[in-house]
Amino acid sequence: MNNTDHTPATNHRALPGEHLCFRLSGEAFAVPIVQVREVLALPKITAVPASPPFINGVFPLRGVIVPLINLAGRLRLAQPAAGREACAIVVRVERQTGELLLALQVDEILDVADFQPAALAAAPDLGTRVPVDLMLGIHRATDDALTFILDLERTLSPAEIEDATRTASG
Amino acid sequence: MKGGVDAPLIEACASQLSQGPGGVAAAHELRQLVTTNADPLTLVAAIQALADRFRSDSARAAPPDLLTWDRSVGPVVAGIFLDEVRGRVSEIEHGLLILEAHQDDRKAIENTFRALHNLKGEAAALEVSSLRELAHRAEDLLATARTAGFLPARHGQALLRAVDGLRAVIDLLAQDAAHGDGQPIPLPYSWRQGLACVQDPDNALLEVSAPVTPASTDSLPVSPAAGPRASESLPLPGVAPDADSLLSWLQLQAVLSTVRSGGPSAHEAGNQHHEPEGSEAVRVPLVRLDRVLALIDELRRLHPLLSSAVPIDRARTIGRQATLLDRLQQESLELRLVPLADIFQRLQRICRDTARQLGKEVELAADHGDVELEKAVVDRLASPLMHLVRNAIDHGLETDDVRAAVGKTRQGTITISSQTYGNHVEIAVSDDGRGLDRDQILARARARGLWHEGQPETDEHIHPLIFLPGFSTAQTVSEISGRGVGLDVVRTAIQELGGAIRIASTPGKGTCFTLDVPMSMVLRDALVVTCAGRRVVVFQGQVQETLLIGQVSVRRALGDGQMLSWRGTLLPLIDLHPLFEPGSSSRSASALVITSMGTPFALGVDEVVGSQRLLVRPLGEAFRQNRAALGGCLLDDGSLALVIDPVGAMRMALAQRHAEHTTATHQSP
Numbered sequence: 001m002n003n004t005d006h007t008p009a010t011n012h013r014a015l016p017g018e019h020l021c022f023r024l025s026g027e028a029f030a031v032p033i034v035q036v037r038e039v040l041a042l043p044k045i046t047a048v049p050a051s052p053p054f055i056n057g058v059f060p061l062r063g064v065i066v067p068l069i070n071l072a073g074r075l076r077l078a079q080p081a082a083g084r085e086a087c088a089i090v091v092r093v094e095r096q097t098g099e100l101l102l103a104l105q106v107d108e109i110l111d112v113a114d115f116q117p118a119a120l121a122a123a124p125d126l127g128t129r130v131p132v133d134l135m136l137g138i139h140r141a142t143d144d145a146l147t148f149i150l151d152l153e154r155t156l157s158p159a160e161i162e163d164a165t166r167t168a169s170g
Numbered sequence: 171m172k173g174g175v176d177a178p179l180i181e182a183c184a185s186q187l188s189q190g191p192g193g194v195a196a197a198h199e200l201r202q203l204v205t206t207n208a209d210p211l212t213l214v215a216a217i218q219a220l221a222d223r224f225r226s227d228s229a230r231a232a233p234p235d236l237l238t239w240d241r242s243v244g245p246v247v248a249g250i251f252l253d254e255v256r257g258r259v260s261e262i263e264h265g266l267l268i269l270e271a272h273q274d275d276r277k278a279i280e281n282t283f284r285a286l287h288n289l290k291g292e293a294a295a296l297e298v299s300s301l302r303e304l305a306h307r308a309e310d311l312l313a314t315a316r317t318a319g320f321l322p323a324r325h326g327q328a329l330l331r332a333v334d335g336l337r338a339v340i341d342l343l344a345q346d347a348a349h350g351d352g353q354p355i356p357l358p359y360s361w362r363q364g365l366a367c368v369q370d371p372d373n374a375l376l377e378v379s380a381p382v383t384p385a386s387t388d389s390l391p392v393s394p395a396a397g398p399r400a401s402e403s404l405p406l407p408g409v410a411p412d413a414d415s416l417l418s419w420l421q422l423q424a425v426l427s428t429v430r431s432g433g434p435s436a437h438e439a440g441n442q443h444h445e446p447e448g449s450e451a452v453r454v455p456l457v458r459l460d461r462v463l464a465l466i467d468e469l470r471r472l473h474p475l476l477s478s479a480v481p482i483d484r485a486r487t488i489g490r491q492a493t494l495l496d497r498l499q500q501e502s503l504e505l506r507l508v509p510l511a512d513i514f515q516r517l518q519r520i521c522r523d524t525a526r527q528l529g530k531e532v533e534l535a536a537d538h539g540d541v542e543l544e545k546a547v548v549d550r551l552a553s554p555l556m557h558l559v560r561n562a563i564d565h566g567l568e569t570d571d572v573r574a575a576v577g578k579t580r581q582g583t584i585t586i587s588s589q590t591y592g593n594h595v596e597i598a599v600s601d602d603g604r605g606l607d608r609d610q611i612l613a614r615a616r617a618r619g620l621w622h623e624g625q626p627e628t629d630e631h632i633h634p635l636i637f638l639p640g641f642s643t644a645q646t647v648s649e650i651s652g653r654g655v656g657l658d659v660v661r662t663a664i665q666e667l668g669g670a671i672r673i674a675s676t677p678g679k680g681t682c683f684t685l686d687v688p689m690s691m692v693l694r695d696a697l698v699v700t701c702a703g704r705r706v707v708v709f710q711g712q713v714q715e716t717l718l719i720g721q722v723s724v725r726r727a728l729g730d731g732q733m734l735s736w737r738g739t740l741l742p743l744i745d746l747h748p749l750f751e752p753g754s755s756s757r758s759a760s761a762l763v764i765t766s767m768g769t770p771f772a773l774g775v776d777e778v779v780g781s782q783r784l785l786v787r788p789l790g791e792a793f794r795q796n797r798a799a800l801g802g803c804l805l806d807d808g809s810l811a812l813v814i815d816p817v818g819a820m821r822m823a824l825a826q827r828h829a830e831h832t833t834a835t836h837q838s839p
Contacts, residue, residue: 044809046704046802046809046810046811046812047704047750048789048793048796048799048812049749049750049796049798049799049812049819049822050796050797050798050799050822051792051793051796052792055792058789058790058793058802058810059810060787060802060804060808060810063787063804064787065787065788065789065790065801065802065810066790067789067790067792067793095791100790100791102792
């Protein structure tokens with residue numbers, strides 16, 4: 001239903017369609033549902049020494065080792081302790097290497113929403129610590145509730161991960 | 171017909187010529203030349219001029235110096251292609267090396283020809299015009315040998331240069347497929363050189379750094395002016411075997427091949443990216459796939475029995491299922507194996523080239539013993555083995571004269587043998603040369619400060635010095651080795667595989683390097699240990715011995731440092747705890763002695779749980795830079811244990827402690 005073509009005509013990169021919405025540090029975020037593989041209860045993880053600060057650890061998922069990303073840390077948001085609603089969203093990210101599985105630790109799953117084109121806009125640069133280029137755009141609901149749509153490819157880009165790893169192990 | 175250039179042949183060539191782009195005019199000119207030039211020598215010169223012009227025309231039309239290929243194919247197709255063409259090139263090289271020894275081996279000619287032909291077809295399928303063109307011209311050159319029934323040595327050498335060119339293009343393509351960004355890539359020099367060699371084997375400089383051998387008797391005439399010579403020449407169909415006609419024929423062949431290959435098509439470079447691992451491919455014999463399928467089939471048929479009402483049937487079924495699953499795992503892992511023979515073939519070539527360059531007579535006796543290894547291991551073994559062979563020829567073997575003087579055969583022998591032991595493979599590279607010079611090594615090590623005075627001056631302590639970085643005992647820096655990098659690189663490569671390298675040498679008799687590598691990077695014999703409340707895995711091949719710290723003496727050194735005495739030597743004992751729990755200072759109860767890599771040391775852990783054969787899974791790209799964690803293993807209870815690299819972990823634990831000390835110093839100045 002969706003493809004990953006960015007639409008240069010508008011000034012945001014978000015595409016209309018179904019999104020999985022979740023809560024993180026008290027705010028609403030969303031990822032395109034086509035990129036979501038499954039949602040898990042927070043798994044038991046194995047910590048890896050000298051990991052980048054936003055990788056909590058790794059866990060096995062049907063034979064594949066998947067890193068659990070501390071999404072709040074990556075987005076430089078405040079990190080509340082993981083509550084009972086905390087879970088992991090396993091997402092697919094396209095790489096030259098093929099498809100990569102990553103799990104995002106979030107505070108709570110909200111719902112699946114169908115975003116209409118008219119409600120989408122570019123994410124404004126608010127001068128916050130959250131890098132604005134990690135957002136595909138924002139969705140503004142009829143009640144003015146804002147949902148930030150994450151650009152997973154950028155948020156979890158190999159350069160970012162490798163740089164962080166190198167710093168951590170150097 | 172005087173001079174031997176026959177009109178029907180020219181006519182045949184001309185009509186073929188006219189079918190290529192821009193060939194009609196050339197064909198017309200060719201026909202004109204035949205009618206206007208009565209003198210064969212003038213005719214040959216004219217044809218040569220025409221050929222040159224035509225060649226440069228086609229070169230201008232499409233600059234062929236960029237790597238072009240169909241980037242739109244997926245990584246899987248590219249991987250299969252690379253695997254296939256690499257196999258082809260090995261086949262070709264193998265055939266040529268046989269032909270070098272027996273130039274009239276018709277079977278080898280046929281096999282090589284077929285391999286070249288197939289390579290050409292495969293290259294065309296992926297639109298790798300550079301590869302196709304080179305294969306095509308090589309095929310043309312070999313075609314003359316096919317007709318003649320033997321391959322002149324010079325042509326053989328030219329074809330070997332072409333093999334180098336083919337290989338260089340394939341390597342470049344592999345890189346482009348893995349990391350390319352769609353930017354045009356210039357073709358390697360060896361491609362151009364290979365092309366020049368096969369196009370004009372009689373004039374091309376075949377061995378760059380080889381001393382020019384006294385005019386080889388079996389080479390073909392060098393120029394028309396040289397005239398007929400008492401030499402072996404190719405009896406060609408419809409042509410009298412005389413030098414002039416031969417040259418013109420070859421010249422035409424060259425022209426024709428330019429026309430037929432049509433020059434590289436300017437291919438639209440796609441922006442598709444491919445990756446290294448995902449595009450790796452392995453050729454699997456059907457028998458093996460069938461065995462896997464048979465096992466799956468049997469497991470399937472067992473499945474209904476699991477719901478049997480009779481408990482004993484269920485128990486039996488579960489037991490049977492476990493056995494089948496083990497076998498299935500083993501069979502599936504074997505799908506990844508490739509024969510070691512693949513590299514041995516390349517080693518023959520390296521040996522030949524190196525020996526020629528150094529002017530030594532060397533025989534390489536290689537016995538691969540049908541050993542099979544995982545492709546990843548074979549790939550990583552290639553360069554260390556090549557290095558060892560070069561090293562043996564350059565440093566190990568004496569010159570022919572010295573050998574004769576000490577009563578050895580003039581021809582040196584390098585023996586490579588291999589054998590499988592359980593889950594690992596031992597490969598021994600030995601030479602019958604002068605052996606290691608203990609005194610010289612010791613003197614060199616002292617001069618470079620690599621020798622710790624007080625160590626016993628035994629072979630076990632002295633020989634491994636040659637593996638140290640920057641150590642080189644070559645008295646003259648030669649082309650082949652002796653640049654001061656060398657054996658340390660070999661050792662590092664073997665260690666990265668989780669293997670070890672040993673050395674044994676007898677003065678005057680020779681030197682033997684033994685590589686011990688795991689058969690698979692995936693299924694490994696591993697030690698499970700506990701540290702800071704978690705289980706950690708270390709590859710068994712990397713651990714020399716496990717010790718209970720209570721039973722050996724550990725002494726404090728430099729404040730909070732620890733040294734452990736082991737077999738008469740003192741080893742630094744590095745506690746692994748800080749790696750997992752920064753700041754922790756628990757006492758290790760057990761130690762792993764690591765001697766296979768550089769300076770021996772002991773790694774402190776809590777407890778050694780046991781050894782197990784485990785399936786290692788990659789941690790993924792997020793941890794590619796991590797030097798301490800090599801992968802993960804699922805243990806029996808379903809938990810995930812990290813596989814650590816002892817050296818990486820040791821360095822990281824040390825860095826952790828250094829960092830703590832620095833902070834401590836800053837806090838309390």
